[in-house]
């Protein structure tokens with residue numbers, strides 16, 4: 001099954017704070033424990049626990065956010081997360097995160113995002129292509145390829161794009177601020193808006209205006225949709241024509257027909273694909289929160305391949321099919337097609 005690791009992969013659904021290494025979380029918890037902010041032993045136990053319910057996951061996110069409140073830590077986790085995905089042979093990563101304000105740390109939503117971008121600039125084990133290919137800003141990290149003596153590219157390269165998440169707990173004004181920030185950061189690799197957060201919290205009338213605002217500004221949307229049964233909300237979400245949806249666990253027949261006829265791709269973890277009525281519908285395998293769920297994208301590929309009896313060639317095609325759903329521009333899509341073309345002879 002090494003080939004699950006070897007084939008190039010595209011990750012379209014990864015939350016920054018859900019993708020942190022356990023070792024980093026433990027290290028951060030130890031420091032806060034020494035300062036008396038938390039009780040390290042209690043937190044270490046929670047971090048290392050396996051198998052969590054959905055409400056437990058959201059409690060854990062609150063803990064993660066206590067551990068990652070300053071700019072330096074945000075930059076550090078971003079760097080590590082990108083390096084970890086690149087090590088999995090992810091060639092294109094759309095990393096999503098919720099811009100956060102924290103007055104005590106002098107953090108604004110914008111300075112939070114600057115820390116994320118600083119983290120991308122700090123990646124050194126792999127070349128990061130960040131800004132849109134047609135932009136020429138400071139933050140353009142398009143690397144010059146490093147060739148070996150035979151002229152082959154030696155270093156790995158990962159395209160990274162950012163999605164700004166709106167948390168369902170936010171007010172309309174705060175969600176609008178995130179959308180406006182995303183517009184401002186378009187030249188810095190931001191390509192769209194995500195809606196996430198605890199699905200039992202928040203009302204769609206609070207965040208729908210901000211999502212509509214994003215649409216009007218031309219920002220693509222990816223929404224956490226139907227993680228729990230809530231038909232009215234699913235209908236409202238489909239009414240704003242999101243470009244992609246995630247999870248889609250509790251969808252009624254009629255809404256499925258809408259999703260299928262609009263060909264809205266669904267991002268899923270392997271365990272969800274196994275339960276999903278989505279055959280012949282575009283799906284993209286993802287990790288969601290590889291730290292929280294102790295998984296990797298290669299592992300998700302392995303789970304799907306072994307459960308459905310799919311071979312290397314079929315999984316390669318599944319990976320390649322995600323190119324059409326990335327939010328980056330056509331130049332990046334073309335570059336990804338070339339990467340997959342070059343890898344095809346090994347895969348089939």
Ligand code: 5GP
Pocket residue numbers: 015016017018061062096097098099165167195196197198199224227288289
């Ligand atoms: P962050 O945005 O802080 O970088 O990543 C963690 C946040 O992503 C969580 O606080 C939560 O709002 C969101 N998130 C992560 N995983 C999930 C998920 O499976 N479902 C939903 N609805 N939100 C999630």
